[in-house]
Amino acid sequence: MYVVTADQVGSRVDIDRSAAMQAELQGAFGDRLLLPVDQTAGDEVQALTEDPDTALSLVLHLARDGHWSIGLGVGGIRTPLPDAVRKAAGPAFIAAREAVDTAKRSDGRFALRAAEPPAGTRPPADVEALIRLLLVLRARRSDPGWEVADLVANGRTQKQAAATLGISDAAVSQRLKTAMWSIDESARPALVRLLAELDPDRR
Numbered sequence: 001m002y003v004v005t006a007d008q009v010g011s012r013v014d015i016d017r018s019a020a021m022q023a024e025l026q027g028a029f030g031d032r033l034l035l036p037v038d039q040t041a042g043d044e045v046q047a048l049t050e051d052p053d054t055a056l057s058l059v060l061h062l063a064r065d066g067h068w069s070i071g072l073g074v075g076g077i078r079t080p081l082p083d084a085v086r087k088a089a090g091p092a093f094i095a096a097r098e099a100v101d102t103a104k105r106s107d108g109r110f111a112l113r114a115a116e117p118p119a120g121t122r123p124p125a126d127v128e129a130l131i132r133l134l135l136v137l138r139a140r141r142s143d144p145g146w147e148v149a150d151l152v153a154n155g156r157t158q159k160q161a162a163a164t165l166g167i168s169d170a171a172v173s174q175r176l177k178t179a180m181w182s183i184d185e186s187a188r189p190a191l192v193r194l195l196a197e198l199d200p201d202r203r
Contacts (some may be wrong), residue, residue: 001048001077001201002055003096006068007104018043018068028061038085039195046085052195056188063110063135071100074198075115091115099121108135114198134187137180144181148172152181171182
């Protein structure tokens with residue numbers, strides 16, 4: 001199982017963003033979560049999923065927003081599940097708490113902890129480092145780069161993206177190259193596989 005715990009950065013001097021992010025994540029990923037996204041301790045949001053692709057997507061979504069320290073915990077959870085994430089418990093939740101505390105002082109404001117990594121898998125620290133590299137790469141992407149990347153990610157061809165934006169096909173290609181879209185696209189499936197290996201329930 002995968003628990004994502006995100007703590008708002010600078011909440012004492014900023015508006016409370018947790019309720020809005022809770023609704024945003026629920027709208028985008030609700031059908032892939034085991035329980036609704038929850039608001040836990042004050043300005044924290046938390047989500048629970050059994051799908052490694054959804055776990056990575058949650059991390060990427062929160063990181064792109066730019067206002068969160070993000071912890072990803074992998075491991076078992078106590079069953080039966082309660083009716084709210086904040087009431088749930090288990091090694092994955094403990095791992096997520098340790099991860100978000102570490103994320104507050106880490107590059108990319110992200111950390112990963114695995115409570116019970118199966119023998120023979122890649123060390124969780126290696127997976128954490130690779131995800132952090134992707135986060136840093138995406139953080140450097142310009143608004144025009146995101147504009148094109150979002151269209152392509154949602155199924156548009158480069159030609160269709162060019163028509164939508166009113167720019168040339170060559171301009172779309174250059175934006176995608178500058179945004180390092182091909183690296184992003186190839187890295188994500190590999191990271192999902194590595195996350196799947198860390199979950200003892202998927203072995």
